[in-house]
Amino acid sequence: MTFLNHKYQELTPYTPGEQVDEQVYIKLNTNENPYPPAPSVQQAVSEAAQKLNRYSDIAVETVAKPLAHYLGVKQEQLFLGNGSDEVLSYLFQGFTEKGIAFPDVTYGFYQVYSNLYQVETQIVPLKKDFSLELSEYDELKGTVIFANPNAPTGIYLAQEEICEFLTHHPDRLVVVDEAYTDFGSQSMVSLIDQYKNLFVVGTFSKSRQLAGARLGFGVGNTELIADLNRLRFSLNPYNVNSLSQAAGGAVLQEQAYVDQKIQETIRVREWSKKELARLGFEQTDSQGNFLFAKHPKVAGEKLFTSLRENNILVRWFDQPRIKEYLRITVGTQEQMERLINVLTTIIEEVTV
Incomplete structure (x- = not known):
């Protein structure tokens, strides 16, 4: 039973x-x-542990302010999550009403979230060399998501190809998962103001040594961020705990x-x-x-x-x-x- x-x-x-x-x-x-993270990051977490009797800051100000400055965006264009996986979860839950499309060889959670939220899913095979051809998504509908560089292949799709797709499909949300972009590829974050249908996902787990802290973020237009926060406040407004906030704020001072x-x-x-x-x-x-x-x-x-x-x-x-x-x-x-x-x-x- x-x-x-x-x-x-x-x-x-x-x-x-x-x-x-x-x-x-x-x-x-x-x-x-x-x-390991820098000593100052470890110290910040230790100090934050003395205040665990209080709820964490729902605005995640310690992270949001320096992160917005580093990325060159406004704070209201940022969404902070319990790892980038939580950011992705909200996207699949709330922004895939018309379905979602992604490659056949990519991050496994895309398929898991599609099943969990019962989203109409369209799987597009990568080329024989594992490259991604966005023109193959032209005739599909709904949201598009892909990791860039892709995982597990590590292959990077050039910025101009993504921009061309964004321009041709202004009514479709395009999610670029940039968990690994710091290791040698060009981020799309600087183009957020230019493309209202662009959403970029990032993480502190990889380049910033904070996998165990579970801290991720998304960058997009203010209306999209407001809708994400509507979902967050309907489920868990304290989604980023105090220790993770301390670690994230400190690591941004250790660039x-x-x-x-x-x-x-x-x-x-x-x-x-x-x-x-x-x-x-x-x-x-x-x-x-x-x-x-x-x-x-x-x-x-x-x-x-x-x-x-x-x-x-x-x-x-x-x-x-x-x-x-x-x-x-x-x-x-x-x-x-x-x-x-x-x-x-x-x-x-x-x-x-």
Whole structure:
């Protein structure tokens, strides 16, 4: 016997990356930042913990004011959420009345939210090289959403192509999920005033080292933000807790530290690409903090399980188009050197 509403009984939830003891495993499976936040951020959280007897600020002023300044937007063009996943959830719940379209290989939560909110969904296959062609969305209806750079492929769609689509479809909301944009691609945020049908989603989880804080944001026209807040105040006005607000406000004062770690991640990413190519891997030109690669002589599942046996976790998706690929988070230089050494041994053993 179940008490769950029948319309949810077939719901397939999102499968997050495995969390493990990092003293045992090298964790390259969830696209987290391998570097801890700056000491001042940790201190700010510690101080905020002394006031947990009070509710958090519903305006999230500690984050909203400096974030708006950094992004070059008005505070009323910002929406703060409990991770970018919550921002996405509100979008699927409230802005998909005419349906939604997204790629077949992309962030798994898009399909989960479509099912949860029972949205009419149109899945558009990526090209053979995993590139996104927006012209294939021209004849569809409703909202369009895509990650840019895409996950798990890491491929980036140029700004001018997005602008062309926005111009041709002013009556359709276009959501650009920019979780990974800080690692080498161009953000659409500066174009918010130019395109009223553009909404950009961002996160503090990746480049700002705050995955555990659960802090995300959206940027759009003031009317859209007001509607999002109508939904938020109807469900959970205190959605961003005090510790996350403290962490977010503090990390925005540490941009030099954040930028330094971004550049280090990019450097290690490009080094890792070359090393994987040397081992014979085929890979996309990822612009995220992860790699997407397959080996022509070793199955993806085999590589995944062999790496795990060597205490290295990566992500493997048992999906037809990408089952031979691994998504590998870019870790520290030391971690990636260990990965390359283990992969070298695995490949030698299998192909000898």
